[in-house]
Amino acid sequence: MTQGLELFDVTIIGGGPAGLYAAFYSGMRDMKTKLIEAREELGGRTLIYPEKIVWDVGGMGPTRGAQLTKLMIQQAQTFDPTIVLGQQITGLERLVDGTTRITSATGEQHWSRTLILAVGHGALKLAKLSLYGAENYEKGNLHYTVTELESFRGKRVLISGGGDSAVDWANELVGIASSVTLVHRRDRFSGLERNVRRMMASGVQVLTPYSITDLYGDGTLLDAVSIAQLNEDGEWTDETEPDRIAVDAVLINHGLSGDLGPVLHWGLARTDWNFNADEKLATNLPGVFVAGDIANYGSKLYLIAGAFTDAALAVNSAKMYIEPDAPTRVQVSSHNGNFDEKNRAFELVEERS
Structure with missing residues (x-):
């Protein structure tokens, strides 16, 4: 069914904090990654509050929302994922070969082995x-x-x-x-x-x-x-x-109101405003995982830091869904060979400065 078409290991729907970190972390796991965002820019909810001061991201001092957004986007692009803007995803179809076909409101189609939903509360509107x-x-x-x-x-x-x-x-x-x-x-x-x-x-x-x-x-x-x-x-x-x-x-x-749109009709088990997941961020649909505010599970932490953790767990689960024998988690960046060339480039910049 997918012969001759570009097939991705993981497709991330949503370009907010959870989606951006998932794009970065999936690169650490050597996964062919696509990120699709309905808006024409990345950042999600942080775009609404560019002047707000964020204190609760680990290892960072107080940071304006606009600067945090910029840093998250830069990090997400570390491993050159395919990024698609301006497409609202409306359709999800599981094919006979086990892959998933994703369709946008304007008819574009995407093929993926796994899917991570990081759509927050959906399309946000200020009251x-x-x-x-x-x-x-x-x-x-x-x-x-x-x-x-x-x-x-x-x-x-x-x-x-x-x-x-x-x-x-x-x-x-x-x-x-x-x-x-x-x-x-x-x-x-x-x-x-x-x-x-x-x-x-x-x-x-x-x-x-x-x-x-x-x-x-x-x-x-x-x-x-x-x-x-x-x-x-x-x-x-x-x-x-x-x-x-x-x-x-x-x-x-x-306050804000969110509209999840057609995603609500995909058959995902849910609460009134987010989707149920297990401790591995897996939903009731095979190969579909969640991260960020859209995820509902017992120990859920509704902070940006929690969105980052969700993203990493969802990526790890997607990796093991594709490769059951893969390691359950990736090596930390200080020991990860994927960063060797990037580290040398970083050290050269340090020496010149």
Whole structure:
């Protein structure tokens, strides 16, 4: 069935942290590798937060999201995998010879011995502010993420949200913005407790349970918003008297929604939003493995560091699926012959510098 066609040992669907590390690690295992990403750029979820500071990647100090993305992409390209951008995978078919045919939404076909799904939560969309006319201000000063902290210097910033992103940006903007006000529709925050405590002590004006009710501006730039306190049912009523707050910028952090699309119909055992796997990251479909946020198993760690571990385990399992007698894991890079030539090139650069 695959005669005359290019057959890969492993095809990785998704170009976020898990997919990128899988592309690197599969090179360490001498596997012919292809990575397919639905977007036109690699990076996955880290692309949404280029200014965020990441602390929890082993061996790295605090690093901006944009720099972490750059480093992960560079590492993924170490062994020259085939990288395909702009293709959403829709179809999966297991052929009679045991290989898999993968089809994109635009009709392209790919053949692979194994498949690693590293699609995160699927196609991510930021939850928008559901108020009349909000979209008119999105090219002005209504924001859903932060691409440059300095653009908020000296401004009166109002943040709406109570998760990690809202709390993180509130902390980041202290000392940059002239004032930071955060409104959240609940009294409790879902952000990390340490960061919430820091926010509460940092000078951020925190108002709960409050929600934005109205926007005021010229149709391009906001100059004020109204907020109202919510009742015990999480709603504001006609009896609620809104407060009007002057603003120079509004930042909405109401979370992300993911769309896994046709993957949901492949027959994978799953929860409401990710796929079940065993300790080897194998799914219920032969030759199909998962890594990153899409993976659900007992000891799952929802950190970038966990995504890297998932990726390595999934690659090891894919290798053994193809070659049952292969070693269960690869030698560490300091003793791995695949790096000999690369090490010599690296040492030459060091000598010249």
